[in-house]
Amino acid sequence: xxxxxxxxxxxxxxxxxxxxxxxxxxxxxxxxxxxxxxxxxxxxxxxxxxxxxxxxxxxxxxxxxxxxxxxxxxxxxxxxxxxxxxxxxxxxxxxxxxxxxxxxxxxxxxxxxxxxxxxxxxxxxxxxxxxxxxxxxxxxxxxxxxxxxxxxxxxxxxxxxxxxxxxxxxxxxxxxxxxxxxxxxxxxxxxxxxxxxxxxxxxxxxxxxxxxxxxxxxxxxxxxxxxxxxxxxxxxxxxxxxxxxxx
Numbered sequence: 001x002x003x004x005x006x007x008x009x010x011x012x013x014x015x016x017x018x019x020x021x022x023x024x025x026x027x028x029x030x031x032x033x034x035x036x037x038x039x040x041x042x043x044x045x046x047x048x049x050x051x052x053x054x055x056x057x058x059x060x061x062x063x064x065x066x067x068x069x070x071x072x073x074x075x076x077x078x079x080x081x082x083x084x085x086x087x088x089x090x091x092x093x094x095x096x097x098x099x100x101x102x103x104x105x106x107x108x109x110x111x112x113x114x115x116x117x118x119x120x121x122x123x124x125x126x127x128x129x130x131x132x133x134x135x136x137x138x139x140x141x142x143x144x145x146x147x148x149x150x151x152x153x154x155x156x157x158x159x160x161x162x163x164x165x166x167x168x169x170x171x172x173x174x175x176x177x178x179x180x181x182x183x184x185x186x187x188x189x190x191x192x193x194x195x196x197x198x199x200x201x202x203x204x205x206x207x208x209x210x211x212x213x214x215x216x217x218x219x220x221x222x223x224x225x226x227x228x229x230x231x232x233x234x235x236x237x238x239x240x241x242x243x244x245x246x247x
Contacts, residue, residue, distance in 0.1 A: 003035040005057045008245065011041050011049060011071065012064035017184060017210055019234050020062050027242075046070040053093075060245035061091040062238070065180060068131030075101040085138045087131035090241040102244055105135035108237030110142055113174075116203050116226055117143065121173050125150055125164075127191045128178035132207055136178055148172060150193075161192055169197035175220070177206040182214040190215035200224035209234055 010020045024038040068087040078101040088101035124147045148158045204220035207230040217227040
C-alpha cells in the first residue's frame with residue numbers, strides 16, 4: 001500500500017528566496033522521507049489561505065512576512081506563547097482539519113543569541129514593530145532584557161529613528177533589526193541608525209540571512225560590534241516547527 005503523501009509549506013509574499021523550502025527539502029532527502037514534500041505558497045492576500053487549506057494531505061505550515069499576525073483569525077486554537085506574542089509562524093493541521101497556531105521564532109532567537117550575551121547586555125533596541133519584532137521582545141523578556149522599539153512613526157514604536165542619539169545607543173547594547181530592510185536584492189539598504197556610537201560592547205543582530213552579512217551588519221562590525229545574522233535562528237525555529245508537526 002502506497003504511503004500517504006504529507007505536504008508542508010510556507011505562507012508568505014515574494015518568497016521565492018525562501019529558506020524554509022530549501023531547508024525542509026534537504027531534510028526530507030537526507031532522512032529518506034520520500035512521501036514528504038514542501039511547497040511555497042506565495043500569496044497576495046491572507047484570504048487566499050482558505051483555498052490553500054483545502055489542499056489534500058496538508059499537515060503543517062510555516063508563516064512569514066507579512067502574514068504572521070493576519071493568519072491568526074483562521075486558526076482554531078492558539079498556543080499560549082503565540083497568543084501572548086500576538087503572532088504565529090507555525091501551524092499544525094490536525095487530521096480533523098483543526099488548525100493550531102504556534103510561535104517558534106522566539107525559541108530560535110533565544111537559543112541563537114544566548115551564547116553572546118554578557119553581563120552588560122541589559123537593554124535592547126528593536127528596529128521595527130511587525131510580527132517578527134513581537135517574538136523578539138518576548139524572547140528578550142525571557143532573558144530578562146528590557147527592550148525599546150524603534151519605528152518610523154511615533155504611534156508604533158517607543159521612539160522614532162530621528163530620536164536616536166549617543167546616550168540611547170550606549171544605553172542599549174543589543175540592537176536587533178526586525179525589518180526586511182537590506183534583504184536581497186535590496187542589499188545596499190540598511191536601517192538608519194547612528195552607527196558611529198556603536199562600540200565593541202554591542203551585539204548587533206539582523207534577522208535577515210540573505211545576504212549573509214547585510215549592510216547593517218557590515219557597518220556595525222566596522223565599529224567593533226559583535227554581529228549575528230538570522231540563519232541560526234531560522235534553523236532552530238524550523239526544527240521546532242518539525243517537532244510540533246510530528247507531535
